[in-house]
Amino acid sequence: MIKFDIVTIFPNIVEEYINTGILRIAKKKDLVEINVHDLRRWTDDRHKTVDDTPYGGGPGMIMKVEPIYRAIKELKKKNTIVAITTPKGEKLVQKKVLSFSNKKDLHMIILCGRYEGFDQRIHDNLVNYEFSVGEYVLSGGELPALILVDSITRLLPGVLGNEQSLETESFTNDLYDFPQYTKPEEFNGWKVPEVLLSGNHKEIEKFRKNSQKMV
Numbered sequence: 001m002i003k004f005d006i007v008t009i010f011p012n013i014v015e016e017y018i019n020t021g022i023l024r025i026a027k028k029k030d031l032v033e034i035n036v037h038d039l040r041r042w043t044d045d046r047h048k049t050v051d052d053t054p055y056g057g058g059p060g061m062i063m064k065v066e067p068i069y070r071a072i073k074e075l076k077k078k079n080t081i082v083a084i085t086t087p088k089g090e091k092l093v094q095k096k097v098l099s100f101s102n103k104k105d106l107h108m109i110i111l112c113g114r115y116e117g118f119d120q121r122i123h124d125n126l127v128n129y130e131f132s133v134g135e136y137v138l139s140g141g142e143l144p145a146l147i148l149v150d151s152i153t154r155l156l157p158g159v160l161g162n163e164q165s166l167e168t169e170s171f172t173n174d175l176y177d178f179p180q181y182t183k184p185e186e187f188n189g190w191k192v193p194e195v196l197l198s199g200n201h202k203e204i205e206k207f208r209k210n211s212q213k214m215v
């Protein structure tokens, strides 16, 4: 089974998301295991400190190496991918997500940053996958971690009610999904294309194929 260990200083944000919708169902069906860990568990001072000021000066705080080192030491197994969320990382794309979802015994630790990011020694010595969700800066790594977990989990066999939807989904075969419509047939003068109401499955398929754009 695919397993994720998400390490964060805000476990509540992550818990809320993984216990809702598709991820909740996937966990319930035992198709994925998602554990959320409070990084402060691996601190050893009274204040449970996870950050400190930067050497060389400058604004903001930096995530300390020791609690993260201890967390990884405890959670890591033989083939674990230790992933770090960072704007400087490899941009996450569907092909990569698909390749992760095909690894049946995938175990991933995902480190969520906050403040000005991580002590560079974490990047250099403790992780083997650095990923970014796009060219913008978020306040923390919780959303990127959830994006990774969600995008992988929904591809696992048995997770989605209708697996057929994966076949035409955006980015499959380097195409976007085709445009979809639902009732009513007309709203505000905006009509559903005639062909979709025709019942002619060959023509509908042709229309859909022609309206899928290349990624």
Ligand SMILES: C[S@@+](CC[C@H](N)C(=O)[O-])C[C@H]1O[C@@H](n2cnc3c(N)ncnc32)[C@H](O)[C@@H]1O
Binding pocket: 084, 085, 086, 087, 088, 111, 112, 113, 114, 115, 116, 117, 118, 131, 132, 133, 134, 135, 136, 137, 138, 139, 140, 141, 142, 144
């Ligand atoms: C405020 S950001 C730190 C930004 C860092 N000082 C920089 O300029 O690259 C805090 C944390 O949010 C996460 N984060 C922010 N933007 C991200 C992105 N585009 N992709 C992945 N993680 C991101 C990372 O974990 C990062 O350590």
